[in-house]
Amino acid sequence: MVGEPIVAVADLHVTFGSVTVVRDVDFDLAAGGALCLVGENGAGKSTVLRCVTGLTDPSAGRVRVFGAAPDGSAAFWRRVVTTVEQPSWYAGLTVREHVELVRMAGGHDPADGRVDELLSVLGLRDLGDGTPDRLSSGERQRLLLAAALARPAELLVLDEPEQRLDASIRPVVAGLLGDHLAAGGSLLFASHDPVFVAALGCPVLRLHTGSPAPDAGT
Numbered sequence: 001m002v003g004e005p006i007v008a009v010a011d012l013h014v015t016f017g018s019v020t021v022v023r024d025v026d027f028d029l030a031a032g033g034a035l036c037l038v039g040e041n042g043a044g045k046s047t048v049l050r051c052v053t054g055l056t057d058p059s060a061g062r063v064r065v066f067g068a069a070p071d072g073s074a075a076f077w078r079r080v081v082t083t084v085e086q087p088s089w090y091a092g093l094t095v096r097e098h099v100e101l102v103r104m105a106g107g108h109d110p111a112d113g114r115v116d117e118l119l120s121v122l123g124l125r126d127l128g129d130g131t132p133d134r135l136s137s138g139e140r141q142r143l144l145l146a147a148a149l150a151r152p153a154e155l156l157v158l159d160e161p162e163q164r165l166d167a168s169i170r171p172v173v174a175g176l177l178g179d180h181l182a183a184g185g186s187l188l189f190a191s192h193d194p195v196f197v198a199a200l201g202c203p204v205l206r207l208h209t210g211s212p213a214p215d216a217g218t
């Protein structure tokens with residue numbers, strides 16, 4: 001690998017109370033690369049993603065993002081976008097206004113076409129003038145992804161981006177994430193959908209309740 005990995009995880013352990021839910025997890029993610037965490041419910045995928053974004057502290061081991069421990073600073077969050085935590089939507093702001101707000105916060109003109117493009121490809125265009133509380137759970141997931149993709153990020157950390165999406169929209173999301181990678185961004189995500197993962201064609205790390213399987217792979 002040329003240069004320092006954008007994400008470097010070594011000997012990661014996470015223990016809640018007396019239960020170790022992540023054990024001996026190791027991986028590197030190169031700048032511009034993608035990695036998918038897979039495994040059964042409770043295998044620790046979200047916990048690992050939370051450690052990478054600094055939302056959960058490792059019990060042992062090392063997590064480095066851009067060469068430093070994730071510190072939750074504004075500088076860190078300018079480079080990283082995540083859907084690991086569900087956002088709170090602003091009362092009174094429409095679906096479109098939420099995406100525009102994120103686009104603006106990323107330093108872009110909200111009328112530059114990207115918001116329209118995201119709303120359109122994610123099937124939210126006709127719902128843009130409504131408020132998020134009126135959306136179905138799948139529509140809300142589409143909004144979550146539209147907002148995540150409205151702000152350019154060097155590293156996307158997504159927890160099951162395909163969840164609650166119907167089969168027709170999953171390839172669209174895979175395409176958007178492929179665009180992010182083609183533009184030089186990096187992607188770390190968890191997924192339960194092998195078809196979705198195959199569409200991205202990225203390496204997979206399989207976790208098993210607290211430890212990676214010896215035969216990590218698809």
Ligand SMILES: Nc1ncnc2c1ncn2[C@@H]1O[C@H](COP(=O)(O)OP(=O)(O)OP(=O)(O)O)[C@@H](O)[C@H]1O
Binds near residue numbers: 016039041042043
């Ligand atoms: N804050 C916490 N306190 C105690 N236990 C926790 C906490 N967060 C997660 N866990 C436990 O850690 C284990 C791993 O959870 P995690 O959410 O990382 O799994 P996952 O692989 O993402 O699962 P899923 O596929 O269901 O999303 C689970 O048994 C969960 O109950």
